[in-house]
Amino acid sequence: MSVNFSTIITTYNRKHLISRSIDSALAAGNEHDEIIIVDDGSSDGTGDFLQETYADKITYIYQANAGLSTARNTGIKQANNPYIVFFDDDDEWFSFKLALQRKAFEQDPELLFCFTDFSVVKRSGDFVKHYLFHWGQPLQDWRRILQEKQSLSVNDIDGLDVDSIDAYCGDLYYAQMLDDYILPSTLAYNRALLKEDFLYVDGFDRHQSWLFSSGLARRGKACYLDIDTTIQHAHEGYRLTDVTEIFNYEAKMFVLESEWGKNNKFLEKHGEMFNERLALEAFRLIKACIVYGEYEKAKQYVSKYGHLSTKLQVIKYIPMWVFSTALSVKRLLKR
Numbered sequence: 001m002s003v004n005f006s007t008i009i010t011t012y013n014r015k016h017l018i019s020r021s022i023d024s025a026l027a028a029g030n031e032h033d034e035i036i037i038v039d040d041g042s043s044d045g046t047g048d049f050l051q052e053t054y055a056d057k058i059t060y061i062y063q064a065n066a067g068l069s070t071a072r073n074t075g076i077k078q079a080n081n082p083y084i085v086f087f088d089d090d091d092e093w094f095s096f097k098l099a100l101q102r103k104a105f106e107q108d109p110e111l112l113f114c115f116t117d118f119s120v121v122k123r124s125g126d127f128v129k130h131y132l133f134h135w136g137q138p139l140q141d142w143r144r145i146l147q148e149k150q151s152l153s154v155n156d157i158d159g160l161d162v163d164s165i166d167a168y169c170g171d172l173y174y175a176q177m178l179d180d181y182i183l184p185s186t187l188a189y190n191r192a193l194l195k196e197d198f199l200y201v202d203g204f205d206r207h208q209s210w211l212f213s214s215g216l217a218r219r220g221k222a223c224y225l226d227i228d229t230t231i232q233h234a235h236e237g238y239r240l241t242d243v244t245e246i247f248n249y250e251a252k253m254f255v256l257e258s259e260w261g262k263n264n265k266f267l268e269k270h271g272e273m274f275n276e277r278l279a280l281e282a283f284r285l286i287k288a289c290i291v292y293g294e295y296e297k298a299k300q301y302v303s304k305y306g307h308l309s310t311k312l313q314v315i316k317y318i319p320m321w322v323f324s325t326a327l328s329v330k331r332l333l334k335r
Helices: 016-029 046-053 068-078 095-107 174-178 207-221 245-259 264-291 297-308 310-314 320-334
Strands: 005-011 032-038 059-063 084-089 091-093 111-121 148-153 163-169 188-190 220-231
Touching: 005 016, 005 068, 005 095, 016 032, 016 084, 016 091, 016 095, 032 046, 032 068, 046 059, 046 174, 059 068, 068 084, 084 095, 095 111, 095 148, 095 188, 095 220, 095 320, 174 207, 174 264, 207 220, 207 245, 220 297, 264 297, 264 310, 297 310
Parallel strands: 005 032, 005 084, 032 059, 111 220
Antiparallel strands: 084 188, 091 220, 111 188, 148 163, 163 220
């Protein structure tokens, strides 16, 4: 069984950062893998730099700016290999990353996707290992998240100083409803096992990876490899995570309602838990609207989601001017 990867790196005005990602992808791959760079409308000379520096090592595609989801879809459509990996242009891989996932797929032909833990370099320079659970997921025991624990032998993979690592395999779909467990740069999947073309939602560029990976979890078997394969670097400048709280929670509601809210089979079994999860996010969304003075929007969401919980029903009957006054007093007391 031959496992060849297409690495898709999307970029936008990151000429000063992207070499680190490309160099580590080259170090992690082999002659049968490919690297596709989708330039989403950069204006900082990224294209010229890439074609001058990596011309014979990458496939470079330029498109007018359309957002991360559309750029990744472009990469998927251009990929020649069945195994797809995504790689953010400001992240870095350890040299063993692809070899490790290659072995996981070789040992289990029914495996649809696998992912790993990752490290973070903070702006302070601090290096933090095993960062995945720092995201604050409510369930943080892999024996409960995924059902089957295995041992993956890795003594033949360069760059590792251990003989084996723990691998947890099974159904990730329920846990993904609770929160996202997958950093995109650690994800690899076998699209040959999918019955239809599977793409990102064009134009949806916040929590789009949560929606995408949850769609994979609905479609097939997952495997988590308990090792850091990726380094996420903090840096100055714009990041996709730099959005307002309101937009952040609106996107989360979209993911929950689009993926699990329309899955009748799932709701028959887990409907009560789904409503609790939706109510929690709805409360956070309404609170954010109130904090930022979006009272009309808050009222609309209270009307839409008030039936989900007692807490939301109580908010429904409190005039918005009460929240406005309370916030004004709170701000005065902070001065």
